[in-house]
Amino acid sequence: MNFDFESWKKQLREYLYNQIGSNTISYETFKDVINTYGELGSELQQILEYAYKNAKGREKDNIYKLYKNFSYQNASDMVNNLSKLGYALKKNENYEKVVSALQDQAYRIIEKIRHAQRSEVQYMIFRIFIVNKKEIPPLLSKAFNPIYSDELFKTFIYSFLSGILGKGGEENE
Numbered sequence: 001m002n003f004d005f006e007s008w009k010k011q012l013r014e015y016l017y018n019q020i021g022s023n024t025i026s027y028e029t030f031k032d033v034i035n036t037y038g039e040l041g042s043e044l045q046q047i048l049e050y051a052y053k054n055a056k057g058r059e060k061d062n063i064y065k066l067y068k069n070f071s072y073q074n075a076s077d078m079v080n081n082l083s084k085l086g087y088a089l090k091k092n093e094n095y096e097k098v099v100s101a102l103q104d105q106a107y108r109i110i111e112k113i114r115h116a117q118r119s120e121v122q123y124m125i126f127r128i129f130i131v132n133k134k135e136i137p138p139l140l141s142k143a144f145n146p147i148y149s150d151e152l153f154k155t156f157i158y159s160f161l162s163g164i165l166g167k168g169g170e171e172n173e
Contacts, residue, residue, distance in 0.1 A: 045071050075152055078143070079159045085139055086163020094134070101128040102164050113157050116150040121157060 016033070019025040048067040055063045089095040102109070105124060112121045122144045129136045143156035 041074055041077075045074055075148075075155075078139070079155055081139055082143060082156055082160040083163040085137055086160045087166070088163070089137075090164055095132075097132045098128055098134050099164055101132065102161070106161060106165055109157075109161065113154050116154065118144060118146075118150075118153060125157075 012033070016025070016029075019029060045067070048063065048070055052060060052063045052067045090099050102125070105128065109121060109124055112124065125140070126136055140160060143153065143160065148156065
């Protein structure tokens with residue numbers, strides 16, 4: 001079976017440009033495309049891991065290298081996106097109480113992060129959202145996924161908090 005990636009990309013581009021040209025494009029359309037792109041990246045990483053575990057010989061080494069590079073890129077993107085998320089919440093008036101509570105608890109959260117106490121960090125952060133009746137952003141939930149190493153977990157949550165605690169700027173918008 002052969003999949004035509006070029007045709008698939010062309011079809012997506014044409015769909016988006018047609019929507020723009022007919023002035024029927026919406027925020028939701030772009031949001032759905034971007035979310036699907038992110039989901040596809042995560043799924044592809046899982047497929048690469050599966051392929052690596054089942055490959056033999058030289059192919060195994062090559063697929064492993066590809067998997068590691070791809071997973072590092074995904075992790076890097078997630079770090080940037082978590083920082084942007086923190087900054088966006090800080091700028092959103094609807095999340096003022098959440099941001100204030102996160103800022104008030106920052107030292108305790110950072111200490112828990114430092115000791116890789118995932119469940120305690122997750123409890124503290126999620127409790128703040130729940131007490132303030134705010135939805136927990138899916139990207140933030142993803143940072144607690146046990147597939148990530150303790151070091152990546154620390155980096156993810158530090159990045160999120162840097163957006164909340166930092167001065168921020170146009171580079172985060």
